[in-house]
């Protein structure tokens with residue numbers, strides 16, 4: 001049977017990265033996607049912006065929406081302090097199965113909880129299921145038409161506190177116009193755009209960093 005792109009990406013990790021070395025896992029995926037097959041990871045250029053935001057916040061509780069193969073999951077989790085937790089939601093079971101193996105290869109299982117299902121279903125259950133009060137950082141990288149409804153849902157569920165940071169991928173390409181309009185015009189957020197490029201290409205894209213004012 002034909003392999004899928006996520007399976008070929010995992011093979012590249014298992015072949016080229018060192019078990020327990022998150023940096024080598026990130027590099028193996030970037031090399032695979034740059035030289036073999038493009039895939040929708042946040043990538044190395046936007047990944048450096050992600051790293052700087054994570055390091056600045058030093059978060060205890062992180063939510064990632066859209067795991068895919070676990071590239072940004074590994075990027076974030078490798079920077080987390082001991083006892084910090086990253087919950088990552090993935091709707092597609094095939095992607096989730098690959099991501100679990102990528103996260104395990106990086107040796108980051110202890111810091112990561114991968115949850116399969118729809119963000120709209122799971123966000124209202126975060127507190128009761130995972131003992132979360134609020135998230136210090138949310139990385140939005142799932143379906144682009146879910147960024148806005150899920151942000152409103154997180155507000156309604158009391159998952160954001162004064163100072164919580166939302167970091168959104170792809171606000172230019174593929175684009176999240178309704179989310180950008182909302183977050184940039186809302187008095188409850190302070191937003192800043194980090195101009196970059198769509199992963200592994202010269203196409204413009206960027207990350208929108210928004211601080212919740214409570």
Ligand SMILES: O=C(NC/C=C/[C@H]1OC[C@H](O)[C@@H]1O)c1cc([N+](=O)[O-])cc(O)c1O
Nearest residue numbers: 040041066068091092141142143170173174
């Ligand atoms: O759709 C994107 N991400 C959402 C992923 C959606 C899929 O993963 C979650 C869900 O199971 C769905 O099947 C995306 C698309 C591009 N792109 O260039 O098309 C670039 C990116 O960085 C992206 O995050």
Ligand SMILES: [Mg+2]
Nearest residue numbers: 042141169170
């Ligand atoms: Mg993305």
